[in-house]
Amino acid sequence: MPPGSLALLILRVLHSSPLHGYAIAQRIHVLSKEVLAVEEGSLYPALQKMLLKGWVTAEWGISETNRKVRFYRLTPAGHKQLESELSDYDRVTQAIQTVLRTA
Amino acid sequence: MGEFFRRLRYLLNRRRFDEELESDMEFHREMAAREGRMNFGNTLRLREDAREAWGWTWIDRLGQDLHYAARILTRSPGFTVTAVLVLAIGIGINVTAFSLFNMLILKPLPVRDPDTIVRLQRRSPEMSSSEMPYPSVVFYREHAKTLSAVMATMGAPPMGLESDTQPVRNIFVTSNYFAELGVPAAFGRLLDPVREEAPDAPPVVVLSYGFWQRRFGSDSSIIGKTIHLNKKPATVIGVTSYSFAGLDGQNSDIWLPLMQQPYFVENSNTLTNTTTGGETRMWGRLAHGVTAKMAEQELLSLTNELRKQYPKLIWDKEFIKSDPGGHSLVMQPEMYPVFTMVGTLTLLILAVACANLGGLMLARGVTREHEIGIRVAIGASKKRIFRQLFTESLLLALLGLIAGLAMCYATLRAGMALMEAPAWMSAAPDWRVLVFTIGVTLVATLFFGLIPALQITRQRQRKMIARQVLVGAQITASCVLLIAAGLLVRAVQHILHSDPGFGYEQSLAINPGLDHHGYTPAAARTYLDELKSRLRAIPGVTSVSLSRLPVLGHGWVSRISTEIDGHPINIYPNWVDPAFFQTMDIPLIRGRNLLPGEANAVIVSESLARKQWPAQDPIGKLLWNNQTSKDTVVGVAGNARLNAMNDTDAAEAYWAAQPADMAGMTVIVKTAGAPEGLIPMLKSTTENLDPKLFPDIWLLKSGFRQNTWDLERIMMTASLMGIVAMLLAVVGIVGLIAYAVSQRTKELAIRIALGARRIQVLSTVLRQFLLPVVFGLMAGIGIAAGLSKTLRKALYGISNLDPLSYAGAIAMLVAIIGLAALLPLRRALHLNLAKTLHYE
Numbered sequence: 001m002p003p004g005s006l007a008l009l010i011l012r013v014l015h016s017s018p019l020h021g022y023a024i025a026q027r028i029h030v031l032s033k034e035v036l037a038v039e040e041g042s043l044y045p046a047l048q049k050m051l052l053k054g055w056v057t058a059e060w061g062i063s064e065t066n067r068k069v070r071f072y073r074l075t076p077a078g079h080k081q082l083e084s085e086l087s088d089y090d091r092v093t094q095a096i097q098t099v100l101r102t103a
Numbered sequence: 104m105g106e107f108f109r110r111l112r113y114l115l116n117r118r119r120f121d122e123e124l125e126s127d128m129e130f131h132r133e134m135a136a137r138e139g140r141m142n143f144g145n146t147l148r149l150r151e152d153a154r155e156a157w158g159w160t161w162i163d164r165l166g167q168d169l170h171y172a173a174r175i176l177t178r179s180p181g182f183t184v185t186a187v188l189v190l191a192i193g194i195g196i197n198v199t200a201f202s203l204f205n206m207l208i209l210k211p212l213p214v215r216d217p218d219t220i221v222r223l224q225r226r227s228p229e230m231s232s233s234e235m236p237y238p239s240v241v242f243y244r245e246h247a248k249t250l251s252a253v254m255a256t257m258g259a260p261p262m263g264l265e266s267d268t269q270p271v272r273n274i275f276v277t278s279n280y281f282a283e284l285g286v287p288a289a290f291g292r293l294l295d296p297v298r299e300e301a302p303d304a305p306p307v308v309v310l311s312y313g314f315w316q317r318r319f320g321s322d323s324s325i326i327g328k329t330i331h332l333n334k335k336p337a338t339v340i341g342v343t344s345y346s347f348a349g350l351d352g353q354n355s356d357i358w359l360p361l362m363q364q365p366y367f368v369e370n371s372n373t374l375t376n377t378t379t380g381g382e383t384r385m386w387g388r389l390a391h392g393v394t395a396k397m398a399e400q401e402l403l404s405l406t407n408e409l410r411k412q413y414p415k416l417i418w419d420k421e422f423i424k425s426d427p428g429g430h431s432l433v434m435q436p437e438m439y440p441v442f443t444m445v446g447t448l449t450l451l452i453l454a455v456a457c458a459n460l461g462g463l464m465l466a467r468g469v470t471r472e473h474e475i476g477i478r479v480a481i482g483a484s485k486k487r488i489f490r491q492l493f494t495e496s497l498l499l500a501l502l503g504l505i506a507g508l509a510m511c512y513a514t515l516r517a518g519m520a521l522m523e524a525p526a527w528m529s530a531a532p533d534w535r536v537l538v539f540t541i542g543v544t545l546v547a548t549l550f551f552g553l554i555p556a557l558q559i560t561r562q563r564q565r566k567m568i569a570r571q572v573l574v575g576a577q578i579t580a581s582c583v584l585l586i587a588a589g590l591l592v593r594a595v596q597h598i599l600h601s602d603p604g605f606g607y608e609q610s611l612a613i614n615p616g617l618d619h620h621g622y623t624p625a626a627a628r629t630y631l632d633e634l635k636s637r638l639r640a641i642p643g644v645t646s647v648s649l650s651r652l653p654v655l656g657h658g659w660v661s662r663i664s665t666e667i668d669g670h671p672i673n674i675y676p677n678w679v680d681p682a683f684f685q686t687m688d689i690p691l692i693r694g695r696n697l698l699p700g701e702a703n704a705v706i707v708s709e710s711l712a713r714k715q716w717p718a719q720d721p722i723g724k725l726l727w728n729n730q731t732s733k734d735t736v737v738g739v740a741g742n743a744r745l746n747a748m749n750d751t752d753a754a755e756a757y758w759a760a761q762p763a764d765m766a767g768m769t770v771i772v773k774t775a776g777a778p779e780g781l782i783p784m785l786k787s788t789t790e791n792l793d794p795k796l797f798p799d800i801w802l803l804k805s806g807f808r809q810n811t812w813d814l815e816r817i818m819m820t821a822s823l824m825g826i827v828a829m830l831l832a833v834v835g836i837v838g839l840i841a842y843a844v845s846q847r848t849k850e851l852a853i854r855i856a857l858g859a860r861r862i863q864v865l866s867t868v869l870r871q872f873l874l875p876v877v878f879g880l881m882a883g884i885g886i887a888a889g890l891s892k893t894l895r896k897a898l899y900g901i902s903n904l905d906p907l908s909y910a911g912a913i914a915m916l917v918a919i920i921g922l923a924a925l926l927p928l929r930r931a932l933h934l935n936l937a938k939t940l941h942y943e
Contacts, residue, residue: 045156069130
């Protein structure tokens with residue numbers, strides 16, 4: 001996974017609804033057709049960084065297994081960050097595509 | 104809420120956030136385990152990685168390191184106490200020196216806007232004067248637009264209060280002085296810029312707080328009462344506040360309005376006189392947005408303007424120099440070498456302290472090899488070990504800093520009490536001192552902590568070179584300090600124990616202050632003739648004479664600095680009557696005495712004759728080898744260090760006092776017995792002749808004591824410095840040799856067990872120190888010889904290469920190194936072979 005894209009993926013999967021840590025990893029795993037596997041070792045540091053940046057907040061909720069667990073939710077700042085990262089990402093991939101096609 | 108505050112929240116609620124994180128990750132594992140995916144990662148490690156995002160892990164590590172360092176240090180209290188003591192001395196001495204500098208030069212006075220106050224002094228390429236005539240001050244005050252206010256002060260001879268025997272110190276100031284400084288009165292009011300400026304204002308006096316306490320027993324009802332100064336009535340209007348600070352460290356018992364000076368000093372013309380150099384000091388306050396440079400430019404054009412009014416008064420190319428005036432001491436160029444010297448010597452002490460401690464740290468590195476080896480083996484990185492060792496040094500430095508600051512505070516408090524410092528000065532460190540202290544401590548930590556920590560981390564503490572460099576550096580610095588101390592002590596002893604060349608035990612001086620009371624030369628002459636004959640009539644008086652210089656008293660010293668064949672010489676001139684030599688017990692070696700009022704004749708001191716005309720007869724020669732000189736040498740007098748006790752280049756020349764000098768003369772009286780009892784008699788005799796006068800009377804021996812006391816203080820300080828250097832050297836060398844021995848204990852034990860003689864074996868240990876000791880001594884001598892050139896002025900009669908001081912310092916150092924070596928060696932000699940060899 002290219003560096004920096006994990007944050008983008010987390011932001012994207014949190015866009016629709018708040019999720020707990022494991023669900024974030026699961027969602028990315030499933031959505032990527034089991035190509036991408038997010039390990040704890042990278043997921044939680046990334047989440048901590050995003051909490052500090054103020055892109056997400058965490059609140060207590062109940063998991064599907066009836067356990068008290070923290071759900072991560074996008075903040076308005078997180079929404080903005082997602083938009084700007086998405087547009088950046090689009091621009092860069094388009095540019096790369098162009099180079100790959102014409103060169 | 105910014106990112107910084109969120110980060111801070113994480114720091115403050117670390118435990119809660121950590122628990123939340125732990126719960127998250129536990130849940131993650133549970134879920135993964137349900138789906139059959141096992142994870143064998145180290146949970147603690149993973150959590151630490153995640154926590155790293157908060158950016159606070161360094162605090163945790165620092166906490167751990169500090170905790171560990173504190174434990175290590177408390178486990179070896181001997182080392183810790185020694186190290187803190189050595190550091191406290193090194194840091195404390197530097198901080199004390201800086202505090203003094205700060206107090207005098209850097210700290211602004213507690214007055215309104217001290218930054219805009221400037222001290223204004225007359226300068227020209229050839230001349231300089233700190234004082235100027237009052238009419239010039241008035242001219243500048245009326246015309247300068249760059250100055251929002253001009254203040255002036257004038258010192259005056261002590262005055263008599265009522266019938267007290269102890270005269271009071273007084274100072275005349277312009278009536279805007281207190282208002283401009285923005286200081287309140289403790290009681291009553293201070294001078295008013297409008298009321299006291301009026302020429303017909305009733306005479307008033309302001310008391311200083313200390314004087315009010317001492318003389319009037321803190322009685323506030325004194326306000327509004329009339330007191331008599333020099334028998335002139337004046338109303339007390341107020342008392343300055345306890346912490347009042349005068350400009351340029353001015354400290355006085357009473358403050359008087361300058362406009363009323365002619366009232367207190369009868370017949371004085373100092374406020375209108377433009378023919379002499381004047382006696383007032385000028386200060387200005389820069390107008391808003393004006394720099395000192397701009398003010399200097401305007402004042403220069405005003406000076407040129409003033410020259411048209413008083414062509415004789417203003418020098419060629421004269422200008423007014425402005426210096427920052429809002430400090431207790433205005434920095435003068437001649438102070439730089441003193442500050443440089445003190446700074447160098449104190450930094451040297453710090454260097455010795457650091458080198459010492461560095462050696463001790465290295466030595467500890469050897470004893471801690473075991474511990475550090477274990478830590479490396481269980482996975483500590485070099486970086487972490489280094490950080491841990493350096494944290495230990497920082498903790499030591501912190502303790503040293505606290506002890507050093509305490510030492511500085513105690514020293515300053517004691518010193519200020521001894522010197523009777525003004526009340527506004529405080530020994531408590533301000534932010535400048537704190538910044539300096541922290542800076543010095545950090546630099547010291549780098550010196551004593553960095554190299555050992557690096558060496559130990561790399562497990563190179565057994566390398567010899569670092570140790571040898573440390574020994575060398577330490578001996579160099581100690582050597583320089585000891586030599587400097589030795590030179591100063593020798594010089595002061597020389598001064599104190601050599602004959603000053605004149606008698607002072609049985610003499611008194613009277614300065615009747617005729618010039619302050621507007622005496623004409625002729626009137627002064629009549630007065631002095633009458634006074635002399637009355638004094639001679641007093642039983643016990645053996646001789647009376649006149650001197651223009653107030654010998655060993657308050658006031659001025661004149662000096663002509665010149666060169667003879669490239670050697671600097673300071674000639675101290677005096678204008679005297681023929682009885683002077685007999686009264687002062689100065690022998691006339693050759694030629695004849697001066698005749699009364701004789702012109703173009705001069706008596707030179709032996710040293711001047713020897714320097715000017717080596718191996719020739721000076722009698723009949725012209726004093727200066729130039730065209731304008733008409734002064735013929737008529738006699739040679741013995742050397743008499745009247746004015747410059749510690750000036751190596753001093754020589755004297757005496758001219759006959761001229762009729763025009765009479766108003767400024769001081770009378771010297773020699774008695775047959777103890778002179779103390781004669782003071783009241785002399786006072787009444789002088790005053791009976793003219794009740795206006797308030798003579799200044801002093802014992803020559805108390806003036807002499809005052810001068811030697813200053814020198815003794817220098818000697819005490821120098822000795823203290825030398826003792827500190829020696830103590831530090833002892834501590835350092837004991838430590839280093841103990842370390843060298845302990846490092847090779849096993850080897851020594853094996854060699855002794857195999858039959859080598861103990862002494863022989865030990866000498867091989869010591870041999871490695873021989874080279875650095877020799878190099879250190881040589882470098883020390885070289886540096887001391889170079890540095891001591893700046894000391895030359897303070898070294899009376901002693902060459903800055905005085906062999907005795909050098910030999911003494913070296914002998915002392917070598918003896919100390921020897922003694923310091925013995926201590927650890929003794930332990931090695933009683934080595935328990937069996938135990939040592941069984942170890943490990």
